[in-house]
Amino acid sequence: MTDTPSLVFFAGSAREDSVNKKIARVAAAKATAAGASATFIDLRDYPMPLYDGDLEEREGLPAAAVELKALLRASDGFFIASPEYNSSLPPLLKNTIDWVSRKVTPDEPPLAAYKGKVAAIAAGSPGGLGGMRVLVALRMLLGNIGVHVVPQQLAIAGAPGVFDDHGQLTDANQVQALEDVVGQLVSTARALKA
């Protein structure tokens, strides 16, 4: 066993030019710099139908949900950068979290991809609040399914104008704030592994 925390980074948006993908990518690079093993994934590569109990009974979990669940189970935690839709969670993110919360096999412990994991959350939006209201909903949801969500969080307003052509944040205060969030994620993941 290694003491290097293994962390998954993703956004609650499939959009090619998603500002939240940009945030997740920058955060993954910061986690690598802080000594973690960081993997960025794109939810576009994990397509899942809208959750339907009859479909689940007939066919089980979609292949993408099984794959993502295995990835999260093998990790120590994750980072989510989420858009805010009408002051709450985007359906892509909620649907993904819901499918992954379901059991692949009946003998599996409940919420196996979530319980005891650590997470950090951020949001990005063109609006003035940076999507900070989705963070309330996301923190509550993750806490209720057994995830330790680190206290520090970040809402980035005025996106995408806050990124340069290379997808880097241009404001030193925002860079520092993201480093603080990721730093808490990495140090908490490391402490939980010890």
Ligand SMILES: Cc1cc2nc3c(=O)[nH]c(=O)nc-3n(C[C@H](O)[C@H](O)[C@H](O)COP(=O)(O)O)c2cc1C
């Ligand atoms: C259905 C819908 C609802 C939205 N509601 C909000 C909102 O409540 N607050 C906000 O800041 N932005 C809202 N937006 C704008 C998103 O923040 C914006 O589209 C953002 O770029 C989405 O994130 P992405 O770039 O990662 O895809 C909404 C967008 C959509 C499509």
